[in-house]
Amino acid sequence: MANREALRDLQSRLAGRLQAARSEGVTVAAWLAVQAGGRDYLLPLSQAGEIFPWTGVQPVPYTQPWFLGIANLRGTLAGVVDLAQMLGHGEGRSEQALAEASLLAFNPSLEVNAALLVDRLQGLRAADAFVHNEAAPPRSPTFFGPVHIDSAGRRWQELQLQRLSQTTKFLSIRA
Helix, strand or coil, X not given: CHHHHHXXXXXXXXXXXXXXXXXXXXCCCCEEEEEECCEEEEEEXXXXXXXXXXXCCECCCCECCCEEEEEEECCEEEEEEEHHHHCCCCCCCCHHHHHXXXXXXXXXXXXXXXXXXXXXEEEEECHHHEEEEECCCCCCCCCEEEEEEECCCCEEEEECHHHHHCCHHHHCCEC
């Protein structure tokens, strides 16, 4: 229960900061920063939806290991995808790790009833938070955007959720 309240507080603070930034003409964040499987990702805010605490997921038989099942997110059934496992660098999680994880729904405008399991929310990032950009690594998936590097040298891989939702791999959950 405390996790849900903390998550609601985070969402309220983020929404308040975005609204204040818009009204003051300040640079508005472009990405939601998350961590999955020990790696850092940037998800476009325009493609990200609501954030939920980990909730029970109903497993679906005969699906890919990265497809965790179906969850009821505010009355909407959504397929839950373990982002790290789908990208090939995740491992199974303990109940404690799952309790600390979050589900990030896709923006309703994408018309995809799905959510990504991420290990940790890292906050919002604007373009001015990065000192350098590089092209996506060679042979990376089509939904990989540029790599953004912050002043500490930390590398953030941008993921285009709209492109991800249209890939054959994402749409083919059958094992």
